Amino acid sequence: MRTDVSGPVLFARYAFPPNSHGYCGPNDHDAFFEYGVTGADERGLRELSRQFAGAWPYLELIAASLGLDDPLDRRVVDAYWVGNSRLNRVTPTAVGNSMEDRFRRVTGTKFPSLAESINAGGVPHHSFAVFCIYPWTGLLSDGRKAEHALTVLDQCRIRWGKVMAVQGDQVVVESTPLTWDGRTLGFGERITETVVRSVDGVSMMDDLEIGDWVSMHWEWACDKLSDRQVRYLRDFTARHLRIVNEGNLHQGPAALLGT
Secondary structure, X not given: OOOOOOHHHHHHHHHHHHHHOOOOOOOOHHHHHHHHHHOOOOHHHHHHXXXXXXXXXXXXXXXXXXXXXXXXXXXXXXXXXXXXXXXXHOOHHXXXXXXXXXXXXXXXXXXXXXHHHHHOOOOOOHHHHHHHHHHHHOOOOOOOOHHHHHHHHHHHOOEEEXXXXXXXXXXXXXXXXXXXXXXXXXXXXXXXXXXXXOEOOEOOOOOOOOOOEEEEEOOEEEEEEOHHHHHHHHHHHHHHHHHHHHOHHHHHHHHHHOO
């Protein structure tokens, strides 16, 4: 049975994987993991969550658009990481103003190309950040080879997969990888991959069974998903891939991945 947790704890489940790699958020990722395990909506967890400079402004944007005071409201957190119908209530003007404040100075003359994603229907979903923003802001450009850069891009997005086997602290899932043909990003043939669900039996998420759908971030399984959530995650990811592929934004991934 899937157990709903509070917004802050759900945020920890998704934000811990990149934080453990040192990509974003607070330095003390062990404390972040412990909060996620205990499932306590405590002030300390909320303070750590505010240190995610990439994700936090998106949560604030979604919350403001929904008339909610708490950026860590579960509905907001679910909208950002997985996606739900509430994202359609965030207006292009609100998204544009947020992007202007955050990225105009960073991207300079490239900003108009980035702004195209908003006019094309981009919304504050994590896939928007990964595909439409990161390649233009240098967050993924550090001299990696193109093959490794594609792996990073794939691992950075929230993926979905069906559980094929549970093996102690690991889970074998069937998933769909990201592909790059020199011009467009897409989805490849289904593959089998192994992800982590716990450390020495200690986990932030529910027990899993064969046939369950899970979300994944980097090498971690984050949460059990309903069929509806899988559709939302797949659809919002596809939306932002389409935006990148059909407009000038493809130049961002091209510079990162090569042509």
